[in-house]
Amino acid sequence: MHTQRAFLPVRSRAPLRLGLAGGGTDLSPYCDMYGGSILNVTIDRFAYATIEPGDDRKVRFVAEDLGHEEVLDADVPFDCNQGLRLHRAVYNHFIRTCNQNRPIPMTLTTWIECPFGSGLGASSALVVALIGAFQRLLNVSSSKKETAALAYTLEREQLALSGGRQDQYSAAFGGLNYMEFCSDNKVIVTPLSVDMRTVNELEASLLLCFTGVSRSSSSIIDTQINAIRSNKARTMESMHILKKNALEMKLALMDDDLERLARLLHDGWQAKKQTAADISNNVIDDIYSQALDAGAWAGKISGAGGGGFMMLLADPVRKNRVLSLLQEKSYQVFNCHFTFSGLESWNFTETATRRKPAAGRAVS
DSSP, rough: OOOOOOOOOOOEEEEEEEEEOTTTTTTHHHHHOOOOEEEEEEEEEEEEEEEEEEEESSEEEEEEGEEEHHHHHHSSSOTSSSHHHHHHHHHHHHHHHSSTTTOOEEEOOOOSSSTOOSSSSSHHHHHHHHHHHHHHHHTTOOOOOHHHHHHHHIIEEEEEOOOSSHHHHHHHHHHHEEEEEGGGGOEEEEOOOOOOOHHHHEEEHHEEEOOOOOOSSHHHHHHHHHHHHOHHHHHHHHHHHHHHHHHHHHHHHHTTTTHHHHHHHHHHHHTTTTSTTTTTTTHHHHHHHHHTTOOOEEESSSSSSSOOOOEEEEOTHHHHHHHHHHHHHHHHHHEOOOOOOOOOOEOOOOOOSOOOOTTOOOOO
């Protein structure tokens, strides 16, 4: 008979990201055939995971931001085709690989600092945060690259959720990175040594505008993948432009040339819209047009498209004009700050009050 060891409560967080250039080229089969290139940066919004060990033979999965809770008998494996699938998949993996298939009663609580369908890589950041929490709980040592690869495997392969590879790596590594995605699942992450004056100027120029449209990226991504597989000329040409755009934007950053970066951001957005029909719409086009009229230099949707957050660049002295105009149109507009830490986890003092199942929430 095994004795259940004592566990300390754990909390973790992983940052969300802005895709600056190359978005979509990290999708298979494009990156498998041609190699993908991505430039992204993490921001000060996070996905959080908290594990509080229990003693009642129950496992509680709680998504606080979604208002959803599941209470399950502490038995494995859990069915990952229903419920909070990300929570279940990560739990199953670590119980199987690191705890000899012995269930751990717990309350696993998550929340993300952005709306659903934001285009900020939130679901992948959540998977990375979940992995980080279990790694600390079970004293598992893993590199950033190994953590990101596991997140990709669980999310994209095991759960078959559509998407690319950049989100898992940006959440695990953090910071401003140029990423290359090659055949045979080889990934090269290069943190950029950019002058902090340039980084600060880019941050000072940046605005985020929530389009008011939350969307599921899967349909857009599936359209892109189908177009790549059928070698659709317009999509393939646009993908090649996006890949080149990422390298050129990296060089613009290294050269402290934000004017060229802004031009590349605009060009990348025009190319991105050619890869699938639903990437832009009247709302997105209207936001972009009005922002340019108010003095913005350039912008693009972060993520697959169709909604979520639009990032905009403007002269720091004059960007308040853009912010004010969009706010007058009832859009939510935010300044944005970068973060250079990736996945983090820590132990904390356990609260005295144990969580009870919330009335009215889903219980399996």
